[in-house]
Amino acid sequence: MDTPERRNYFRDLFEVGTDRSAPLEQKIERAITLGRDRLGVDYGVLSYTGAGEYEIVDSTIESGAYEAGTIHELGETWCRHVVSDREMLVVADAANSPYRDDVAREATGLQCYIGAAVLVDGEVYGTLCYSGEDPLEREFTEDDERFVQLLTQWISYEIEREQHYRALDAQNERLTEFAGVLAHDLRNPLTGARGYTELVEESVSDPEASHLQTVLESLDRMEQLITDTLSLAREGADVGEREPVSLAAVAERAWNTVQPDTAVLAVESDRTIRADASRLRQLFENLFRNVMEHCPPGTRVTVEGTDTGFAVSDDGPGLPPAIADSLFGGSFGSNRRGLGLLVVERVVSGHGWDGTVETDEDGTRFEFTGVGMVTEPPSASIQ
Known part of the structure; x- marks a missing residue:
């Protein structure tokens, strides 16, 4: 039944899951406590069982046998059923259930239990369970089961993501x-x-x-x-501190570094943008170097500011279709785009910009959008 109290628990769970300021350990601790209070039982425990033992990762039990950091025999716990079956176990009153003679009843002293498997990359990481030393005075409801499943899935996702980041x-x-x-x-x-x-x-x-x-x-x-x-x-893809820089000044500095003597540069319109000047210069240098290596003498390269960013174009022979199609979202390694264009992609993604490329036999145009514009004077130092 939908009640204000039930809605509050789901609201609180949503707030825990979307809180970007709290570290993972703190969010899991809050979620476990929230589940314990929602179900009206004594304990909430997150365990790790990947090593064949029952290790308490986090627990509402602040001291004693099942506090966080303790290790126990998995075979003497209710959670062993969850680990082996990969299914939720629900026991409201152990003495009046098919589990009345279960070893876990005596070994743990817990008379009610509800738990589900935490899955990370498709494998059982451990369990999330809630339990009490006395039988529950009511049966666990379908809403209770769905709530525990939701908590378990969220914790599974957070642990998996954290492991991938590490x-x-x-x-x-x-x-x-x-x-x-x-x-x-x-x-x-x-x-x-x-x-x-x-x-x-x-x-x-x-x-x-x-x-x-x-x-x-x-x-x-x-x-x-x-x-x-x-x-x-x-x-990698990270940029350093951003500052106001002149698009024309960075482009001309990069052109003088590469010195493509077979091509000419035209800066048709300037913009003051917010960027990491050094990384932006890398972008220009690699685009200019690409022109120097693959375009015929007399190629004209144009740099221009746009309403949402800037563009770099040339009237050379164009990029091979396979390379053009792979840029800004394609798979590196399936083509021979080279390191230069990969650097361009990393500079763009590191700034949070969007990049597109249009190419044919009449030339190539790289356009970069989502670029932060500023009205203040650009930095005098462009390294």
Whole structure:
């Protein structure tokens, strides 16, 4: 039956689940207490049983045998039924139920019980259960069962998400460490190769000197690939502190860094936007470098502000369809878009912007929307 009290419990549960300020442990503690009060029993317990034992993760019992952190024999608990059957167990009065002779009745002293399995990635993590030392004076209702199921599903989701975040953080740390070691190990022989190549180039004439210049250009490209890889590994999708920056100033600085002497830059309209200037410069550099490497001499590159952001376009031959279709939501690895465009994607997503690309034989246009505009003067320092 729908009552104001019942609605309040569901409202409180909703507020717990949507509270982004509280850590997971605190939210679970509040949810367990809420369930205990809703059901009118003595105890609420969240357990972990993945190691074959009954470990109390959180509990409304503040001291004693079943307080948080204690470990017990799983085979002597009511929860063993839930773990083995993966189904809810409901016992309002153990003495007058099919479980009157169950070992858990004597071992735990609990005479009423309702519990469900907490599933994480499809496997039983443990249980969420509510119990009391005296029989319940009423039967558990369907609403009670649905309430416990809802609590259990929410806790399952929160634990699963937390584990995924921790695994991702650990993976990112390993990738960052690996990228640093790899870059160091690659740059050492790269420096040696560059030095010896330059030394030999000074003592020979064409056509050998021309061939050695090609080698140096390839070494430059390797250096850039190492830099881009480190940027992705260390910075990922996160941006630093945002500040007002001039779109034109950042674009021109990036153009001078890349120096695509076969193309020309036209900044048709400026905007002052809120961005991480360094990461924004990375975006421009990689787009300009893409033009330098894949477009013919005389290509015109245009940067322009729009009502919701900015756009970068060129009148080159266009991107291959497979690469264009993979950008801003596609799967990296199924095409050969390269690190440069992947860096562009990461800068865009890190700012919370949206990116689109339109391309054909007449050129390519990258447009970035959802960009924060400002009216205050841009920062004087663009690194």
